[in-house]
Amino acid sequence: MLNIVLFGPPGAGKGTQSERLIEQYQLVHLSTGDIFRANIKNATELGLMAKSFMDQGQLVPDEVTINMLKAEVLNRPDAKGFIFDGFPRTDPQAEALDALLNELGTSITMMIALEVEEGELKLRLAKRAEVSGRADDANPEVIQNRIDVYNRETAPVKNFYMQQSKFHAIDGIGSIDEITSRIFNLIDSNRT
Ligand code: AMP
Secondary structure, X not given: OOOEEEEOOOOOOHHHHHHHHHHHHOOXXXXXXXXXHHHXXXXXXXXXXXXXXXXXXXXOOHXXXXXXXXXXXXXXXXXXXXXXXXXXXXXXXXXXXXXXXXXXOOOOOEEEEEEOOHHHHHHHHHHHHHHHOOHHHHOHHHHXXXXXXXXXXXXXXXXXXXXXXXXXXXXXXXXXXXXXXXXXXXXXXXXX
């Protein structure tokens, strides 16, 4: 199986690049943010709970997020591999993911981190707000909070994968096509 953690701050291009990756490698795309948003749209109990955190740019608690992610993975026994987009965002989430994949007889192949500096992230998120309809893209204070939460709670997750020699950084500045080919080259050179 090819199991990729696509990592990076909000606005780095994880969602966009995930679309390219699932097509190229026939992977199942699991975006925890998308799953939460679908739950909000359907007014589920999980959605109601997640919304209060998301609207403020805070992380949804680990236990809830981990249980949801586990259910999604177990729901796809036919998968050739997964792209985890927006997960793990904390060390306990990374540990839970390792344990789950281990139970399934597989593991994370690599973490690919899209690197984009903060000024560019803010420009991209402001632009995305015009089309995404996401409340958390529209408010500069919430954007700042999401970036701060990323730096404080999520960026350290890199170390977890560095210790396993699975961490790879990609320059996330350039055209969408350029960044896609950087990622494809990285994956292909790691598989052969
Ligand atoms: P995203 O679509 O990845 O930008 O996520 C949007 C929001 O959903 C985040 O700001 C968090 O509030 C929540 N969220 C998504 N993934 C996670 C996660 N792995 N852990 C905790 N909260 C998450």
